[in-house]
Amino acid sequence: MHELGVVIEVVKTVEDFARENSLMRIDTLVLQIGELSSMIPRFIEECYPAAVDGTLLADTKLRIEVLPANGRCTACGKVFHPPTDGESCPACGDTRFELLGGREFMIKEVIAY
Structure with a gap:
């Protein structure tokens, strides 16, 4: 499950952002994941508690928005x-x-907040 390593990097990025912007508490982290992404939302949710344990994000909620896949035909332009x-x-x-x-x-x- 490669999702754990990716979520750990996300947590580090958010912690850096929080420090740079003097944020003391984070309520919710919102991720967008495309439906064809190699990241599986269910696995992200499952490994999130382990990734945030002992970090600034330890008490945060995770919200995932799944983005639909869309293609455009190169012949007729139909999406x-x-x-x-x-x-x-x-x-x-x-x-x-x-x-x-x-x-x-x-x-x-x-x-x-």
Whole structure:
């Protein structure tokens, strides 16, 4: 499970941000994860308590927003959802498309109080 190592790095990044901005308490950390990302939201949630143990984020809540995957057909320009529509354009059937989103993994928000 590579998610633990990634979450530990996220925690370090947020701790650095908190120190640089004189934040004493963080209530919620919001992550955005694309549905085609190699990060699995359920595994992120499971390893989060271990990653924040003994850190500034020890008592924080984790909120995950899953971002949908979207592709754009390079033949006709139709935007579609590859995970449910398949890897061919539902409008013209062409299999060439560019992925517009769905592989993201980012810190969206640090909510402090």
